[in-house]
Amino acid sequence: MKVLPLTFRTKLAYGLGELGTVIPVSIAVFFLLYFLTDVAGLNPALAGAVLLVGRGWDAINDPLIGWLSDRTHSAWGRRYPWMIYGAVPLALGCTLQWIVPPISSQWGLFAYYTLLSLLVYAAFSAVQLPFAALAAELAQDYDQRTQLMGIKAGFNIVGSVVGLVLAQVVFASIADVPQRYVTIGWLSSLAVLLGIGLCVWGTYSRYWAVQSPTPVVHRSFWTEVPSLWHNSAFRWLMGLNLCSLMGIQVTAAMLPYFVSHWMRLPAQHFTQMAIVVQVSAVLTMPLWMKVAQQTSKRIVYFCGAPLAFVALAAMSWVQPGQLWLMYGFGVMIGVGLSTFYLVPLAMLPDVIAIDAIQTGQRREGLFFSFLVFFQKVSLAIALFIVGRLLDRTGFIGGETLQVQPVEALWAIRLMMGLFPALLILGGLYCAYRYPITRQQLQIIRADSHSAT
Numbered sequence: 001m002k003v004l005p006l007t008f009r010t011k012l013a014y015g016l017g018e019l020g021t022v023i024p025v026s027i028a029v030f031f032l033l034y035f036l037t038d039v040a041g042l043n044p045a046l047a048g049a050v051l052l053v054g055r056g057w058d059a060i061n062d063p064l065i066g067w068l069s070d071r072t073h074s075a076w077g078r079r080y081p082w083m084i085y086g087a088v089p090l091a092l093g094c095t096l097q098w099i100v101p102p103i104s105s106q107w108g109l110f111a112y113y114t115l116l117s118l119l120v121y122a123a124f125s126a127v128q129l130p131f132a133a134l135a136a137e138l139a140q141d142y143d144q145r146t147q148l149m150g151i152k153a154g155f156n157i158v159g160s161v162v163g164l165v166l167a168q169v170v171f172a173s174i175a176d177v178p179q180r181y182v183t184i185g186w187l188s189s190l191a192v193l194l195g196i197g198l199c200v201w202g203t204y205s206r207y208w209a210v211q212s213p214t215p216v217v218h219r220s221f222w223t224e225v226p227s228l229w230h231n232s233a234f235r236w237l238m239g240l241n242l243c244s245l246m247g248i249q250v251t252a253a254m255l256p257y258f259v260s261h262w263m264r265l266p267a268q269h270f271t272q273m274a275i276v277v278q279v280s281a282v283l284t285m286p287l288w289m290k291v292a293q294q295t296s297k298r299i300v301y302f303c304g305a306p307l308a309f310v311a312l313a314a315m316s317w318v319q320p321g322q323l324w325l326m327y328g329f330g331v332m333i334g335v336g337l338s339t340f341y342l343v344p345l346a347m348l349p350d351v352i353a354i355d356a357i358q359t360g361q362r363r364e365g366l367f368f369s370f371l372v373f374f375q376k377v378s379l380a381i382a383l384f385i386v387g388r389l390l391d392r393t394g395f396i397g398g399e400t401l402q403v404q405p406v407e408a409l410w411a412i413r414l415m416m417g418l419f420p421a422l423l424i425l426g427g428l429y430c431a432y433r434y435p436i437t438r439q440q441l442q443i444i445r446a447d448s449h450s451a452t
Helices: 008-039 044-068 080-096 108-138 143-174 179-212 221-230 232-262 268-292 297-315 323-359 364-392 407-435 438-451
Strands: none
Touching: 008 044, 008 108, 008 143, 008 232, 008 364, 044 232, 044 364, 080 108, 080 179, 108 143, 108 232, 108 297, 108 407, 143 179, 143 268, 143 323, 179 268, 179 364, 221 232, 232 268, 232 297, 232 323, 232 364, 232 407, 268 323, 268 364, 297 323, 297 407, 297 438, 323 364, 364 407
16 A cells, blocks of 8 residues: 655644543643542542542553454444544543532542542543554554654643643632632533544544555453563563652642642642643653663663652752742753653563564554553552542641641652652662663564564
């Protein structure tokens, strides 16, 4: 089949699809736990349980939906039906999860937000996984796949910043606290519908122009999962990815508590702080890519991760009133965070290349779904631990700022900085043990070409 050029329309539309999923996710990462405890008034332990159940359900859905979408046959293709029909309940759930229902019982609130969590995560998997797989069907060669993955990563970071900017505008414009989050819910829903709708509209003609007959897949997902553990590079890459992202996710979840209850600052400061981190990550991404070309991917992580480690560890000791220090450490965290976005995604093709030599198969989807499965479960466990720790230390939730127990303030400070820093140490160890080097990969590729 003739290779058709990847048009600007296709690339832009695919990037907009990424925005449609990233904007609501970035808002939820930074604000959902805080909303549940301080606005909805849910006990911190129950709030952590809501996130644990939702993330666990999400992790279970990922391999199932990936398996089903591979086997979907319709007039719209394999991926579009999932994206279109999944976007509607996802938008609905994004609206309802930011509303405080007229329920006074703690268990009633827990049931309400847990059911919504199940809806949102199931719908998100139904949209996000087929959307990610769509890239392979829009691209016809290695260079086009690289372009689309680069666009996806770029729009991912941009979407995170856009979500935080929207939250900043809402917080500055609306005085009523519950109404702020209702508005955030509506904006999240609008992002989903517009992003996915424009993605389908902008890529549909390209999809059918480049399609070739799809072979029927008979291989069971679960029969191949154990074989992944034979790839030691994947095991260490998974550990690196989990430690890095868990550290950042815990920091993101604790940032509103740190800014409000420890630093005693207005709500707009935690969106500004998050924006500082994300913008720093975006601006330093080209630098790290250049370093990777000149040295290696491991060297990039060894340079960036220690910056994040030092900044996070020091953040626990920042005192109220030291704004310049808080934002300065935010810049350092962002510079290190940039390597967390870049390095695992850059290493994964090397891991897949090793696996292809060992098994004779290209199993990108299997590696992706398995990595995401454990990533989501571990993140849910981390947030559950945060909720339990806040509860055990006597944290007092509510819309108005309360005088917190000393133990709760220490928990907030340590979870904001020192605990994520220790996780990053784990990531550094995994990067050290990661076995694939540039020279080894060149030898493997040469052997592969000679064998064919």
